[in-house]
Amino acid sequence: MYMIEKLVLLVIAVLMLIAGVAVWQDAQSPHFQLKKSDWVCTREKLETILMPVSTGNSTTLIPETSSVCVEYRRTGGP
Incomplete structure (x- = not known):
C-alpha cells in the first residue's frame, strides 16, 4: 500500500x-426521565391562530383560539 x-x-x-x-x-x-404526571400547569395563555378554510372557490381565514400552558411546576414526585 x-x-x-x-x-x-x-x-x-x-x-x-x-x-x-x-x-x-x-x-x-x-x-433521568421526565413524567407528565409529575408536572402541573401553573400559567396558561390564550393563543389565537388563523386557520385557512376552503369554501367553494375561495379560502377564508377563521380565527381559532386555544389555551396553551406556558409555565409548569413540578409536583411531589421522587
Missing part, C-alpha cells in the same frame, strides 16, 4: 475510535 492510503486508514480508524469512546461515555452517563 502507498503511504497516503495508510495515512487515510489511520485517520479513519482514529475517528472511529473517538466516536466509539463518545458513544460509550454517553451510555455510561446517568439518565
Whole structure:
C-alpha cells in the first residue's frame, strides 16, 4: 500500500475510535426521565391562530383560539 492510503486508514480508524469512546461515555452517563404526571400547569395563555378554510372557490381565514400552558411546576414526585 502507498503511504497516503495508510495515512487515510489511520485517520479513519482514529475517528472511529473517538466516536466509539463518545458513544460509550454517553451510555455510561446517568439518565433521568421526565413524567407528565409529575408536572402541573401553573400559567396558561390564550393563543389565537388563523386557520385557512376552503369554501367553494375561495379560502377564508377563521380565527381559532386555544389555551396553551406556558409555565409548569413540578409536583411531589421522587
